[in-house]
Amino acid sequence: MNLKFIKKNIFPFVKVISTVLITSAIGLESWNIYAVLTNSNVPSSLNPIFWIERFALTCHFIEGIIAAFYAPSIKKIPIQYAIYTFFVGTIGLLELFDRDDASTS
Template sequence: MNPTAAKLIKIASILSMTCALGLLGWNLSLHLQGKSLPPNLTFFFWLGIVALFAHGVEGLIAAAKARSYDKNPLRYGIYTFFVGFIGLQELANRGN
């Protein structure tokens, strides 16, 4: 993959995951107060939930595979959670 494209994907992914986590936290805070998200943000909330789930699975896979590449599983799991598939690809390329 083109290094410039990979870097742009990483930046976009980190920003997206941070926004999704923030939206999830905001929604939790609102529910604790007996309120709900504005209707125009509901779609983005559910999109964020799907993205968080997908990145969580990728992070778990990276954590499981990292030890076989002599890498720190926690570090690679968290890194891959935020950057997505690019993190798995980097882990596999560093192992070769």
């Protein structure tokens, strides 16, 4: 398996899965905030899932910030690429730092 095969076949699949999972994590965290504000109970069995989703959201947020700062140097719109990287994760950064894409822009 070479890098071109991975980029062509694996990246699109991971992008879709990552977008779905991050969107679900945002929804889960919204539900948790709503439950706290309305004094509702959230099942305690979901606590490990809440910690995992918070860790993932934090990591993706940091990746989005990195993308926003680096995007202008290769003539990309910072906020647009930050949001894209937030949802797709590390793959967005890999695409941003890819020398082939930077030289063709």
